[in-house]
Amino acid sequence: MTMIMNAVPSLAAAGYVLSTVLYCVYLFRQKDILQRTAFVLALSGFAFHTLSLVGDMIRLGYLPVLNLGNALTLSAWSVAVVFIVFRLRLKIKVMGIYAAPLAALTYIASLNIPEIPSETPQIFKSTWLVLHVMMALIGEAALAMACGAGVLYLIQEHAIKSKKRGFFYSRLPSLEQLDAAAYTSIVVGFTVFTLGLILGLVYSKMVWHRFASWDPKEIWSGISWLVYAALVHERIAVGWRGRRAAIMAVIAFGLLLFSFLGVNLLIGGHHGGFTPWTAG
Amino acid sequence: MLDIVLTGLNHTTAPVSLRERLAFTSDESAEAIETLKQDPSISEVMLFSTCNRVEVLMTARNGEEALNAVKLYISRTKAASIEDFEPHLYTYYGHKAVRHIFRVASGLDSMVMGEPQILGQIKEAFRITVKKKASGVVLNRLFHRTFHVAKRVRTETGIGDSAVSISYAAIELAKKIFGDLEHRKVLLVGAGEMAELAVEHLIRNKVGDIFVANRTFERGLELATRFSGQALRFEEIPSALETVDIIISSTGAPQVVIGRDMVKQAVRHRRNRSLFFIDIAVPRDIDPDINKLPNCYVYDIDDLKGVIDENMENRMKEAVKAERIIDEAVVFFGRWLEGLSVVPTIVDLREKISAMARMELDKTLSSSLKHLPEKDSLALSRMMDALINKILHDPILFLKTKSSHRDEAAGLSLARQLFNLDETE
Numbered sequence A: 001m002t003m004i005m006n007a008v009p010s011l012a013a014a015g016y017v018l019s020t021v022l023y024c025v026y027l028f029r030q031k032d033i034l035q036r037t038a039f040v041l042a043l044s045g046f047a048f049h050t051l052s053l054v055g056d057m058i059r060l061g062y063l064p065v066l067n068l069g070n071a072l073t074l075s076a077w078s079v080a081v082v083f084i085v086f087r088l089r090l091k092i093k094v095m096g097i098y099a100a101p102l103a104a105l106t107y108i109a110s111l112n113i114p115e116i117p118s119e120t121p122q123i124f125k126s127t128w129l130v131l132h133v134m135m136a137l138i139g140e141a142a143l144a145m146a147c148g149a150g151v152l153y154l155i156q157e158h159a160i161k162s163k164k165r166g167f168f169y170s171r172l173p174s175l176e177q178l179d180a181a182a183y184t185s186i187v188v189g190f191t192v193f194t195l196g197l198i199l200g201l202v203y204s205k206m207v208w209h210r211f212a213s214w215d216p217k218e219i220w221s222g223i224s225w226l227v228y229a230a231l232v233h234e235r236i237a238v239g240w241r242g243r244r245a246a247i248m249a250v251i252a253f254g255l256l257l258f259s260f261l262g263v264n265l266l267i268g269g270h271h272g273g274f275t276p277w278t279a280g
Numbered sequence B: 001m002l003d004i005v006l007t008g009l010n011h012t013t014a015p016v017s018l019r020e021r022l023a024f025t026s027d028e029s030a031e032a033i034e035t036l037k038q039d040p041s042i043s044e045v046m047l048f049s050t051c052n053r054v055e056v057l058m059t060a061r062n063g064e065e066a067l068n069a070v071k072l073y074i075s076r077t078k079a080a081s082i083e084d085f086e087p088h089l090y091t092y093y094g095h096k097a098v099r100h101i102f103r104v105a106s107g108l109d110s111m112v113m114g115e116p117q118i119l120g121q122i123k124e125a126f127r128i129t130v131k132k133k134a135s136g137v138v139l140n141r142l143f144h145r146t147f148h149v150a151k152r153v154r155t156e157t158g159i160g161d162s163a164v165s166i167s168y169a170a171i172e173l174a175k176k177i178f179g180d181l182e183h184r185k186v187l188l189v190g191a192g193e194m195a196e197l198a199v200e201h202l203i204r205n206k207v208g209d210i211f212v213a214n215r216t217f218e219r220g221l222e223l224a225t226r227f228s229g230q231a232l233r234f235e236e237i238p239s240a241l242e243t244v245d246i247i248i249s250s251t252g253a254p255q256v257v258i259g260r261d262m263v264k265q266a267v268r269h270r271r272n273r274s275l276f277f278i279d280i281a282v283p284r285d286i287d288p289d290i291n292k293l294p295n296c297y298v299y300d301i302d303d304l305k306g307v308i309d310e311n312m313e314n315r316m317k318e319a320v321k322a323e324r325i326i327d328e329a330v331v332f333f334g335r336w337l338e339g340l341s342v343v344p345t346i347v348d349l350r351e352k353i354s355a356m357a358r359m360e361l362d363k364t365l366s367s368s369l370k371h372l373p374e375k376d377s378l379a380l381s382r383m384m385d386a387l388i389n390k391i392l393h394d395p396i397l398f399l400k401t402k403s404s405h406r407d408e409a410a411g412l413s414l415a416r417q418l419f420n421l422d423e424t425e
Helices: A002-028 A034-058 A069-089 A091-111 A128-160 A175-208 A217-237 A243-268 A271-272 B016-022 B026-038 B064-078 B083-087 B094-106 B117-131 B136-155 B166-178 B193-202 B219-227 B235-242 B259-268 B288-292 B301-339 B344-364 B373-407 B408-418
Strands: B003-010 B042-049 B053-062 B090-093 B187-189 B211-212 B231-232 B246-249 B276-278 B296-300
Touching: A002 A034, A002 A091, A002 B016, A034 A069, A034 A091, A069 A091, A069 A128, A069 A175, A091 A128, A128 A243, A128 B166, A175 A217, A175 A243, A175 B166, A217 A243, A217 B246, A243 B187, A243 B301, A243 B373, B003 B064, B003 B094, B016 B083, B016 B136, B026 B117, B042 B117, B042 B136, B053 B064, B053 B094, B053 B136, B064 B083, B090 B094, B090 B231, B094 B117, B094 B136, B094 B301, B117 B136, B136 B301, B136 B408, B166 B187, B166 B193, B166 B276, B166 B296, B166 B301, B166 B408, B187 B235, B193 B211, B211 B219, B211 B235, B219 B231, B231 B235, B235 B259, B259 B276, B259 B288, B288 B296, B296 B301, B301 B344, B344 B408, B373 B408
Parallel strands: B187 B211, B187 B246, B211 B231, B246 B276, B276 B296
Antiparallel strands: B003 B053, B003 B090, B042 B053
């Protein structure tokens, strides 16, 4: 049984990697069967990944969300969930071209981060905390999809506007579809991310008796949140769309990525348990 | 042995003046087929005539005679001397004729490479042939294969994928901007043949309301009625820009009709929804600087021509794949045709019956008659051979004599079907 469970992460990684490869081939050779097979591979990668997470939960009695390795594997899982749901709902076939490699890279990175055995404090075993982390990560995954759709929008917009068309023109969907996909991803991602942040605040109040302790991760997440809030607001109020909205979606995701990784790697704070080797 | 013969002329071999002189209407084609099939040298005949080609395809016992009959018929009905058109004719026999008809039906021989109309025209011509009972086993099979090949070329290569006309290119671009064109509103500024063509294509794509703005309101009204749209005065263009999505302009105005500032105002009111300007006019109607505004796209006639040139290059690349599909089909058809002569059919027939009998005999000899001595089993096998010869005597005689009198192919094809000799392919 343990032997089988040990093979599961490799199978999940293989699923994601093969899916990535097929999506790349699909980009060049536009055969629908490639894209469909790639999606099935992503699904199988996701199934094994879920199995491996469930295995961990049974073994430990809680879902480990403490260190960077845990966070990355959950991020990869969130990206996969969000991608699968969006792919089925939004019908944008090329989405896999960024979602599959993102899941694959994140997951492989998580497998290669050395596990540092440490005593897990009781406060990191709470369901509240798991919910806070999962919501934040799923929200971030949706915002990553928005960033990807934004990049594709910028490529396609340039192809049409410059009148050069080129490699991507025939391979990417219409501007309208890409814009709608990015906007839907942002609305979904922003909502879930906000809920994740609120849960974090509530949990902080419960264990530390204060909503915020102004550690760098909280500050940077707050800044990213404000940028997304502005983006959604402008869309609703004055109909911000197209190129400007796409650029904003990319920049905002850059900020978010920094608050997810950069803060831990460069600055520190009470979320520093993620990266014990940098925490002071 | 029957020969497949094709003769004809097309846009590369004959000038338009000759093509229009020799063109056949569908009534004339029917009449021609009726007459030609009476000719003793021709067994099957099909004729098709489009604005770019006139071709006659026949199966004949003697190709030369059949050709002469066709030339005489054309010169008689079209009041042209044979010397006038003979230098412009091409003639193909056998597999070259088969390849030619496959290429024509797939659009590879068309003036606009890969255009799809030709297939419909050939289907129509073949319908007339069938109606006139001028097609037999070979032509029926040949056209069945032709339609199959043309369909394969269309689905397996990108030969018909990209737009190669101005109006199609514009619509293709509109689809890359708006995705679905359903319910998108269209404004036609000025009138012109190409612009009207584009509007017709858009209507086929189920666009929403259509507005027409023209300098002379009456002419605009006329156009608007035709497209069941709404006529606007020229002064109403700025406010129309707030609601429409696609603008097609083709006025004869010497200066710009829609300027950058006008559009900039409109963009704000339409909350940044995309605007696509198609400028077919020379001199241009739409300020090219509008292309620099966010979510506004301007394509003028040269830009559209650029799209077409690029698409044409793609079609040329796809044509190579199409030729490969055709090569394959020509080989398959050739094999079928070869089987349709007397000797191979007799051989196939004998082999099939012998194999069946041998199998059954072996089965019996190795089971219920296992106790028979070798001498007896040899006798049985001799008896079986004699029986086969007796049974096949009359069918073979029929193939050798009766079937070759009139429609040889029909008799052979019947025999092959009756004994199921073409199991593969």
